Structures are given as C-alpha cells and as structure tokens.
Amino acid sequence: MSLLLTIVQTILIGTGVLFFLVGSIGLLRFPDTYTRIHALTKADNLGLGMLVVGLLPFANSPQQALKILLCWVLILAASSVSAYLVANKLQNEEPDA
Amino acid sequence: MIAFDILLGLGMLLAAAGVFWSADLFRAIVMFVVFGVLLALAWLRLQAPDLALAEAAIGAGLTGVLLLDTLSVLRAKKTAAGKLPPVDQQLLNTFTSTRACAAQNNHGKGHENLRFLAVGLLSLGILIALQAALFMRPEAAVNLPSMVAEGIPDAGIEHPITAVLLNFRSYDTLLEVAVLLVAVIIGLSLRIPSNSNEQQAPSSALIGARQAAYAGVISEDGGNDPILRNFTQRLIPLVLVTGGYILWAGSTMPGGAFQAGALIAAAGVIARLAGYNIASRVDQLLRFGLVLGFLVFLTVAASVMFGGRPFLNYPDGWAGSLIFFIEAMLTFSIGLTLLSLFVHSPGDGAEPNAKSSQRSVKSGSTVGSDNGVGNRPPGNSGKAEADHD
Amino acid sequence: MISFSVDFWYAGIGAALIALSLLAFLLSKRLLKKLLAFNIMGSGVFLMMVGMAQTQNDGAADAVPQALVLTGIVVAVSATALALVVIRRFALASVVAALAAENKAAENDAAENDAAEKNGAERTGSDTAVSDTTVTDTALTDPNLNKNGDPQ
Amino acid sequence: MADFLTIAAIVLLISLLLGLIRVWRGPGAADRMLAAQLFGTTGVGIVLLLAVITDNGALFDIALVLSLLAAVAILAFVRRLKLQQSAADASSLSTKNDTAANKKEGQ
Structure with a gap:
C-alpha cells in the first residue's frame, strides 16, 4: 500500500x-x-497542482495539508488573473493583434 | 543538495548582474524582483526561515511594486513633459531613459575609462579582502546559539529569533522602530500638499499627467474591470488574515511583527493598485497609528523602571504577554509606515492626501464594489473636476 | 581542502554581491539603478553576516545574526521607500521647473529664450503667479545640478 | 524519496533559471512580467519541496506568503501601462488645455 502510494507520489511530482x-x-x-x-x-495550473497533490501525503497535520492546497488555489487565481490582465492590456494596446 | 546551492548562488549572481547590466530600467526592476525570490530561497538554505519570510513579503512583493510604481510615475511625467527644453529633458532622462548616459559619456571618454578602471580595481580589491576574511575567519569568541538556548526558558517566548528581537536585544528593535518613524516623517513631509495642484503646475502638461494618474488609478482599474475587482476583493482579506496569523505564529515559529507588518502593508498596496480609495477620513488616526508601536514599546520599556528594574527588562512571568502586545502594536505601525511611504509618494497624482488604515481598506472595498468612480474623498473631488474642465 | 559548507558558500556569494554592486553603484548614472545596487549590496552584507556567523558555529542556525539581519531588512526597505519618495519628488520638481521655464520663455522674445533655459531658477522666482513651493523646486533644477548632483 | 525530492527541487531551480533568460531577452515588458510570474510560482514549488525535504512545517507559511503576493507585481505592472497610456493621451491633449491652465494661473 505504502509502496503504491510512493509510486503514485513519484509519478505526480515528476x-x-x-x-x-x-x-x-x-x-x-x-x-x-x-x-x-x-x-x-x-x-502554474498543472505543474504546481500535481506537485501539491503529490506532496499532500507528506503533510503532518490537516492544517498543513490545507496550507499546501491554499498555496495552489492562490497561485491558480493569481496566474489566471494576471494572464487575463496581461492579455487584456496587450489587446488594448494593439487592437489588430 | 550541493548542486542546488551552487545553482542558486550562481543564479543570484546572474540576477544581480542582470540588474546592473540592464540599460532598460524596467528590466532591471524585474531582475531585482527575481533576485528577491532567489534570495528568499537562499535564506531557506541558510536555515533562516524568518528571513525568507521577510524577504518573500518585502523583497519579492513590496519593494518590486514600489519600484515599478515609481518608474511608471517617472515615465508618465516624462511623457507628459515631452516638449521640454533640452537641458531639462536630459535631467529627466537621468531618471528614466538610457540615452542620457550615452550622451553624457561622450564628452570625456578617456576620463570615463579611467574611472571604470579605478572602480573596477576597488571592487576587485574589496572582493579579495572579503573572501580572505571569509577564509581566515577567527574563532568565535562566544557561542551565541548556546547562550540563546540558555536564555529561551526565561524569555517568555519560544521562538529564538523573536526572543532575540524583543527580549535579549530589544534595544536594537526599539531603535529600529524609531528609525522607521523618522523615515516616515521625512517621507510625509516631502509629499506634495494637496491644495497646491494648480499653483504648482504652471503648464497644463503636468496637470495632464496628474489627471492621467488620477484617472488611471481611481476609475479605470478598480472600477471597470470586474475580474480585477473580484480578485482583489477576495485577496485583500486573505492577506490581512495571513498577516494576523504570521504575527500570532511568531511566538513559536518563524513569523512576527515585521513580516506581519509587511503583509498588512502589502494588503494596502494591493487595494491601492486595484483602484480602491483607501483614504481614511481621519487624518489623526494615521498619525496616531504611525507612532503607536514606538510609543507602546517605549512606554513598556520605561514603565518597568518603576518596579526597580532596568530599562527594557520585563518583569518575571509577564514577558510573553508583554512581547506579544508590543508586537501587535508594532505590526500595525510597521504596516502603516510602509504603506504610507508608498501611498504618500509625491507625484502619485491620485489623491495626494490619501490616508489609510485597516478599517478604511474594508470600507474602501465595499464602496469600490458599488462604483469605482464615486469613492473619491469629498475634499479632493471638486479639485479634480476643476482640473478636468 | 575544505569540504562544502552551505553557510560558507552563501557567505562567499554575499561577498561577490557586495563587490559587484559596489561596481554598479559607483559606475551607474541613474538614481534608480544606484538604489537597486545599494539594495543588493545590503543583501550581500546580510548574507555574509549570517553565513559567516553560522560557519563559525559549524553550521548551526544562529538566532542572533538572523534577528539583527531581520531588523536590517526592515530598515533597508524603509530606506528604499524613502529614497523612492525623494527621487519622485526630485523628478516632479524638475518637470515643474522645466515647464515653468518653458512657459516663461514662450512669453518672451526669441532672443531671451536662451537665458530662460539657463537661469530658469531666478526667472521663475521673480514670477508672482508662482507659489513658494515652485520657487524652491525650481532652484533644484539648476542645470549645474545635473553635473554635480548626478554622477556622484 | 528525499533524493528524488531533491532532484525535483534542482530541476525546478533549473527551470527557474531558464526563465531568467526570458526576463533578460524580453522583448516586451509583458514578457518580462510573465517570466517574473513564473518565478513566483516556481519559487512556491521549491519552497514546498524544501519544506518536505527538511521536514519544517514553518516553510509552508513562506510558500503561502509567496503565493499570496504572486499577483502584486502584475497589478503594479498593469497600473504602469495605464499610467503611461493616459499620460501619452494627456500630453497630446495638453495644447487644447493651455488656455484654461493659463487662466487658472492668473487667478
């Protein structure tokens, strides 16, 4: 069981x-x-997401697991918002592009 | 892990070199932010999570924003003053553009080479001296870690760094807070008085720049962009809560007043960048908040002397709660200090007399969600409209 | 001869950063760049401090230099913020003064144009329509300042 | 497992240093900001890995702070573009406003 978990973790982190x-x-x-x-x-989404899921079993307590997940959620939000903002600005700068 | 360290060290040198070799200031600033992230990682490798936390909040977050913001204001001014006489153009270029350097270099090429050589030799000498000092370091006269470990049971706080900061070496911290206070007083006294808009700008180009800054900050970003608005509305409370958590965690694990203060300042900066008017209606609250931490620290430090104890020597059994109380006040003051140095920067264009506090961040965000344009301070809106006409 | 020590390595990196940023600080002509160099120099000093202290203690984490460096980081960031305030103020002042000089010059004869640029300080100082603040600002933008105040 | 995590951290660091090239090359400001964003994300990943490797729970807080402030620089950057754009607009309009400004000055 623990071997299986390790394999899954390795694959996810890798x-x-x-x-x-x-x-x-x-x-x-x-x-x-x-x-x-x-x-x-x-x-941002997949890389950190898989890393986070792979690292979750290492958390010593539910709080730590929650913190790890929160990191991912925050990065997800930040990356999507900044992707939108940057693309939006570019669009405004050069309407033809 | 050795490979990690070597890569990280070289990466830091590369990023620093990138900062210095960039002709483009924007690139230099982005490189500097990158350097901050790498430095935070280096602190982790040096077993200094407190410093990593501070660097993550300050170096990678706050300083980068400050620099980017300054650059934008400088460039906006430069654009607005596009038709200046050449002498002043050159002066402005000193802050922003790359061409000025080339122009200045042209008269005196040999002189410049000599200077480069001298400075290069100086740097090389210092590098050699520092490395020699590293290799020939003397033995430590005292074993500080064991002394700290001995003192921890009486310190009233578990985390060694917080214990050093607020108990063993609290003198330093007290003076540091005083330095912060002096810095913010100078910063505040350098801001442009709010009523000097018209008098100060003899030409409309500058008014245009200020107007542009005003419009860019207050109405467009926060008011019109629903995604940005929603994101920051959810982010700011999270940052504030995390700041509180970091403060609370400081007694047992990495964290404490400085990191928490930086986070609170960051929350204010985010609100500001998103276009919320975080102006407080109470000017006095800001003044009070700025000195609060220092006053409380000094009062506690002095009042123990009534019990016959030396300055800053906490009574037995009280140390833990006193330290936490001081830290909470310090957090508030440090957050306000960093934030007001950011918000009150002269030439920011937007409401030069903006005041900020935690309370007003909240009220600002609720007002801002209704309509982004309507949340100007009452005293200032008339003036801004006058500029528009 | 010496086995790899994390603390020693980063202390060496700190020393290299100090030397590198000293070079940049002295050679660069722009104020913002100088400020960045100054910041990185500070980071190098911090790295050396903590790294060297911990090397002396055989790699054990040392709370005292770490706490002092934490203080240093906060002071450094407030100093940076203050320096940015000063830079902004200076830039704004130079724009205001330049525009004042330009306005004045436009009103006068073409022959006086040259003088308006060179002696912008005194000229706008005598202008009653301009506030006191502008007078002091204008004094800052004396063209000589460009040579004296900048490259140092 | 620790060795594997260390290798993972090293690979992340390499990918981060690759991002440095994009910051250097640009060409646009947006590209540089995007690379900086990648630095934040990768930094969070490395800190998480280091937290597990050194078994230090406090490092999760640092990852949290890094991810909280990941978007701040982009916010500042977007505001920067806004400022420059509107300043450009303002300076093109400035000739129109000249008379109004002069009137104000005279008061």
Whole structure:
C-alpha cells in the first residue's frame, strides 16, 4: 500500500516538475506574448497542482495539508488573473493583434 | 543538495548582474524582483526561515511594486513633459531613459575609462579582502546559539529569533522602530500638499499627467474591470488574515511583527493598485497609528523602571504577554509606515492626501464594489473636476 | 581542502554581491539603478553576516545574526521607500521647473529664450503667479545640478 | 524519496533559471512580467519541496506568503501601462488645455 502510494507520489511530482520545465521552455521558445501566456499557465495550473497533490501525503497535520492546497488555489487565481490582465492590456494596446 | 546551492548562488549572481547590466530600467526592476525570490530561497538554505519570510513579503512583493510604481510615475511625467527644453529633458532622462548616459559619456571618454578602471580595481580589491576574511575567519569568541538556548526558558517566548528581537536585544528593535518613524516623517513631509495642484503646475502638461494618474488609478482599474475587482476583493482579506496569523505564529515559529507588518502593508498596496480609495477620513488616526508601536514599546520599556528594574527588562512571568502586545502594536505601525511611504509618494497624482488604515481598506472595498468612480474623498473631488474642465 | 559548507558558500556569494554592486553603484548614472545596487549590496552584507556567523558555529542556525539581519531588512526597505519618495519628488520638481521655464520663455522674445533655459531658477522666482513651493523646486533644477548632483 | 525530492527541487531551480533568460531577452515588458510570474510560482514549488525535504512545517507559511503576493507585481505592472497610456493621451491633449491652465494661473 505504502509502496503504491510512493509510486503514485513519484509519478505526480515528476509530472508536475516536468510541466514546470515545459512551461519554462515554452516561455523561452514560443514566438509571441500570447503563446507565452499559454505556456506559463500550464506550469502554474498543472505543474504546481500535481506537485501539491503529490506532496499532500507528506503533510503532518490537516492544517498543513490545507496550507499546501491554499498555496495552489492562490497561485491558480493569481496566474489566471494576471494572464487575463496581461492579455487584456496587450489587446488594448494593439487592437489588430 | 550541493548542486542546488551552487545553482542558486550562481543564479543570484546572474540576477544581480542582470540588474546592473540592464540599460532598460524596467528590466532591471524585474531582475531585482527575481533576485528577491532567489534570495528568499537562499535564506531557506541558510536555515533562516524568518528571513525568507521577510524577504518573500518585502523583497519579492513590496519593494518590486514600489519600484515599478515609481518608474511608471517617472515615465508618465516624462511623457507628459515631452516638449521640454533640452537641458531639462536630459535631467529627466537621468531618471528614466538610457540615452542620457550615452550622451553624457561622450564628452570625456578617456576620463570615463579611467574611472571604470579605478572602480573596477576597488571592487576587485574589496572582493579579495572579503573572501580572505571569509577564509581566515577567527574563532568565535562566544557561542551565541548556546547562550540563546540558555536564555529561551526565561524569555517568555519560544521562538529564538523573536526572543532575540524583543527580549535579549530589544534595544536594537526599539531603535529600529524609531528609525522607521523618522523615515516616515521625512517621507510625509516631502509629499506634495494637496491644495497646491494648480499653483504648482504652471503648464497644463503636468496637470495632464496628474489627471492621467488620477484617472488611471481611481476609475479605470478598480472600477471597470470586474475580474480585477473580484480578485482583489477576495485577496485583500486573505492577506490581512495571513498577516494576523504570521504575527500570532511568531511566538513559536518563524513569523512576527515585521513580516506581519509587511503583509498588512502589502494588503494596502494591493487595494491601492486595484483602484480602491483607501483614504481614511481621519487624518489623526494615521498619525496616531504611525507612532503607536514606538510609543507602546517605549512606554513598556520605561514603565518597568518603576518596579526597580532596568530599562527594557520585563518583569518575571509577564514577558510573553508583554512581547506579544508590543508586537501587535508594532505590526500595525510597521504596516502603516510602509504603506504610507508608498501611498504618500509625491507625484502619485491620485489623491495626494490619501490616508489609510485597516478599517478604511474594508470600507474602501465595499464602496469600490458599488462604483469605482464615486469613492473619491469629498475634499479632493471638486479639485479634480476643476482640473478636468 | 575544505569540504562544502552551505553557510560558507552563501557567505562567499554575499561577498561577490557586495563587490559587484559596489561596481554598479559607483559606475551607474541613474538614481534608480544606484538604489537597486545599494539594495543588493545590503543583501550581500546580510548574507555574509549570517553565513559567516553560522560557519563559525559549524553550521548551526544562529538566532542572533538572523534577528539583527531581520531588523536590517526592515530598515533597508524603509530606506528604499524613502529614497523612492525623494527621487519622485526630485523628478516632479524638475518637470515643474522645466515647464515653468518653458512657459516663461514662450512669453518672451526669441532672443531671451536662451537665458530662460539657463537661469530658469531666478526667472521663475521673480514670477508672482508662482507659489513658494515652485520657487524652491525650481532652484533644484539648476542645470549645474545635473553635473554635480548626478554622477556622484 | 528525499533524493528524488531533491532532484525535483534542482530541476525546478533549473527551470527557474531558464526563465531568467526570458526576463533578460524580453522583448516586451509583458514578457518580462510573465517570466517574473513564473518565478513566483516556481519559487512556491521549491519552497514546498524544501519544506518536505527538511521536514519544517514553518516553510509552508513562506510558500503561502509567496503565493499570496504572486499577483502584486502584475497589478503594479498593469497600473504602469495605464499610467503611461493616459499620460501619452494627456500630453497630446495638453495644447487644447493651455488656455484654461493659463487662466487658472492668473487667478
């Protein structure tokens, strides 16, 4: 049982970290700002999300688990809002784009 | 973990170099924010979670916003004053643009090279001296960690850093709060008086800049954008609650007055950035709040002398509660200090006499949700409209 | 010869940061850049302080330098905020004065234009329509200040 | 497991340093801000990993603070654009307002 849990955790954390790496590479490789926003939000949502889920079993108490989850929720909100704001500003700056 | 440390150290050097080598000030500021995040991680590796917490709140959050905001105000002014005579253009460029440096460098290239060489040698010498000092460090004369560990049972507080700050070395902290107070007094005295808008601006270009700043801050951002409004409405209470939690946690684990104060200031800054008018109706409350922490600290420090104890020597059994009381007051004052240095910055354009307090943050957010435009302070709105006409 | 110690490594990084930011602080011409360099220099000092103290204690966390550095961080941020206030005030003053000088110059003959730029301080000072605040502001923007006050 | 988490932290740090390149290259201010946002998120991830590796519950608070303030810089940035835009508008309008301003001055 604990072995299974460890395997699942490893997969989750590994995938999460992979998403971070992919997000970074996307931020570097994508040609314009809109696509870069796309790359970034994957790291925020999926990367941190999987990392958080993978780390949850390590929490010593329910409060700690709650804190970890709250981190993710906050980052989720912050990243979506900032993605919207940045894209919105870009749109306003150059209506043709 | 060694690889992590090496990467992190080199990353910090890279980020710092990025700050210094950036011709573009915006890039330098973003690099600085990045440096703050890396520094917070470095504090974690140095087993200093308190410092990491402070750096996360201050370095990565507050300072970056302050710098970005200043840059925006400077550039807005520059745009508004686009048709200045060349001499003053150059002066303005000193703050913002990259071309001014090149222009200044042109007369005196050899002189400049000499300067570069001298400064480079100086830096190199200091680097060598510091590294030599690191390698040839003397043995520690006293073992501070064990002394702290011995003192903790009597300190009335479990967390060693809070114990050092507010018990063993409380003199330093008292003086630090005094320094903060002096800083904010200077900052407040440098702000532009609210009634000097018209007198100060001999040309409409500047009025335009102020007007633009006013419109940009108060009506458009917070009032018209529902997503931003909703997000900040939910974020600000969370930040305030976390500030309270960090203050409370400071007695047993990393946290305390400074980090909590930084969070409270951050809440105010968010409210401000989102366009809420966090002006308090009570000017005196701000003044009072600024000195509250220092006054309480000083009163407690002095009043123990009536019991025949030395200055700042808490009575037995009272230390814990006294320290927490002082910390709570300090949190409030530090938050207000940092916030008012931000809000009262001259040339901010928007309501130069804005006052802020926790209470008014709340009232501001409720008013702001109804309509973003209608929450100007009554004394100031007439003036702003006069500018518009 | 010396095994890797986390504290020692970061203290060395702190020393490098001090030297690097000293270079930037002395060479850069813009006030904001100087402020950033000053901040990073402070961070380097903090890193050295904590790292060196903990190296002496064989890597054990040392609360005393950490607490002092915490104090230092808060003082540094308030000093930064104050410096930004001063920079803003200075920039605003220079704009106001420049605009005042420009307005004055536009009213006068083209021959006087040159003088208006050079002696903006005295000229606007004698203007009764301009408030006292502006007079003091204008004094700040004497073109000489650009040379004396800036690169130091 | 600790080794694996350490490697994960190192990979996160590498991805963070990759983001540094984007901050440097830009080209737009928005791109730099996005990279800074990525720094905040990755920083939270690293702090969470370090908290588990060193088994220090206090580090979760730091992650919490970092994620709370993740959006602050973007807020400041958006306001920055607003200011510059409206200042540009204002300066183009300024000639129109000149007479009004002069009148005010004379009072």
